[in-house]
Amino acid sequence: MYNTKLITDDTYYVGSSDRRLALFENIYPIDRGVSYNSYVVIDEKTVLLDTVDHSVSRQFIENLEHVLGERKLDYVIINHVEPDHLATLDLVVRLYPDVKIVGNAKTIQMIKQFFTFNADENACVVKEGESISTGKHTFTFVFAPMVHWPEVMVTYDSFTKTLFSADAFGTFGALSGNLFADEYDFDREWLDDARRYYINIVGKYGMMVQNVLKKASDIDIAMICPLHGPIWRKDLLYFISKYDIWSKYEAEDDGVVIVYSSIYGNTENACAVLSSMLADLGVRNIKMYDASKTNSSYLVSELFRYSKAVFASSTYNAEIFPKMESLLLDLKAHLYQKKKVALIENGSWAISSGKKMSEILSQMKDVEIVSPVLTLKSSLKEDQLDALLSLAKSLV
Numbered sequence: 001m002y003n004t005k006l007i008t009d010d011t012y013y014v015g016s017s018d019r020r021l022a023l024f025e026n027i028y029p030i031d032r033g034v035s036y037n038s039y040v041v042i043d044e045k046t047v048l049l050d051t052v053d054h055s056v057s058r059q060f061i062e063n064l065e066h067v068l069g070e071r072k073l074d075y076v077i078i079n080h081v082e083p084d085h086l087a088t089l090d091l092v093v094r095l096y097p098d099v100k101i102v103g104n105a106k107t108i109q110m111i112k113q114f115f116t117f118n119a120d121e122n123a124c125v126v127k128e129g130e131s132i133s134t135g136k137h138t139f140t141f142v143f144a145p146m147v148h149w150p151e152v153m154v155t156y157d158s159f160t161k162t163l164f165s166a167d168a169f170g171t172f173g174a175l176s177g178n179l180f181a182d183e184y185d186f187d188r189e190w191l192d193d194a195r196r197y198y199i200n201i202v203g204k205y206g207m208m209v210q211n212v213l214k215k216a217s218d219i220d221i222a223m224i225c226p227l228h229g230p231i232w233r234k235d236l237l238y239f240i241s242k243y244d245i246w247s248k249y250e251a252e253d254d255g256v257v258i259v260y261s262s263i264y265g266n267t268e269n270a271c272a273v274l275s276s277m278l279a280d281l282g283v284r285n286i287k288m289y290d291a292s293k294t295n296s297s298y299l300v301s302e303l304f305r306y307s308k309a310v311f312a313s314s315t316y317n318a319e320i321f322p323k324m325e326s327l328l329l330d331l332k333a334h335l336y337q338k339k340k341v342a343l344i345e346n347g348s349w350a351i352s353s354g355k356k357m358s359e360i361l362s363q364m365k366d367v368e369i370v371s372p373v374l375t376l377k378s379s380l381k382e383d384q385l386d387a388l389l390s391l392a393k394s395l396v
C-alpha cells in the first residue's frame, strides 16, 4: 500500500525507511534504521527529487505511482548520485521513459558509471544558479561539491521556499509516521545520531559545508528537506547552527572523552582513577569508552563533540593496540582538530604506544598534546598518583 504525505504546497513525501539494514555504507551501525527521503512536486510539470535505496524501492515506486496518478513524470532532479539515493533511477526511467534527468555534468557522467541505460538521451544538464520552471514552482540549482560527493547540488523551490538539501541536514534513524523534526523531541531522540551521521559521513568536508552555509544564508528558506531523517520547517537556525559548529570543527560542549584500549583491565583502571580525579576537579561532562567495545563511529562523534580527550592504550606487538590505532587513523581521516588531548601508554616491556599515538595525533591540525605522556608499567602504582593528577590538571 502507498504511504505518502503532503508536506507543503503540491509537495509530497514519497520516501521510506529501512529498519533491517545493520550497517549504513556497510560500516556504520544504525540500530534505529535510516530513512531514504524522496519528494514529488505536482505542478504543470511533475518533478521527482532524488530516488531511494534498493531496499525501499518497492514502497517508493508504489508511492510515486500513487502521487502521479495518471500524470507522467516530467523531471527527476538528481541532487546526489550515491546509490542510497540513486539506486532506483533505472526503474523510474523504465516506468517514465521520457523523463528528463536533471543534474550537472558530473551528475550525468556518474549516472553513466552506475547504470547501463543511455543517460545522455534523458539528460537535462544544468549549471550553477540555473533554474527550471514547472508552472508555479521554480527550481534553482546550487552546487554543493563534496557535501558529500563531488557532483552534489541542492535545489531551492522559490514558490514554497523549500531547500532540498541532499545529504546536508540529514541524520541516521528511521522515520516513524511523523515526518517533521518539530514533531519529535529532536534533542533527545535525534541529535546524537544527527551528529554521528554528520561527523562520519560529511565531517571531512567541513570547508565545503561552510561554503554551502554561506550560499544558503542569502536564500529565504522556510523548509529544509534532507535525503535522510526528519524535515525542518521550524527552528531551522537551531540545526543550521549545529552544522556551523560541526563544520568549523569547534567543540560543541566542554568536557573530557576518555577512550582506552585495555587488554586485562589495568589501563582501564588507570582511566577510572583519572576520571575520578577529573570529577574532583569539577569536570562534569566525562565520557569513558572502551575502544574495543564501542564502534568507532560513536567514538569519532563524541571526540568531535567535546573539547578534550584522553587516549590510553596498551602496547601490542610493539604498536598501539589495534582498536586504538584504527580509531586514531579514523580521526585523522575525518580531520579531527582544535582539541586538547592527554596520553597514557601501558606495557609490560618495550612500551611504545604513547610515542606512536603522539606521532599520529601530531599530524592533526591544532591538536595540543599535554606533556609528558604518562607511562604505566603493567599497572598504575600508588607512587604515580601525583603524576596522574598532574596530567588531569594540565588537561583541564
Ligand code: FEO
Residues within 6 Å of the ligand: 080, 082, 084, 085, 148, 149, 167, 227, 228
Ligand atoms: Fe545519503 Fe552521500 O548519500
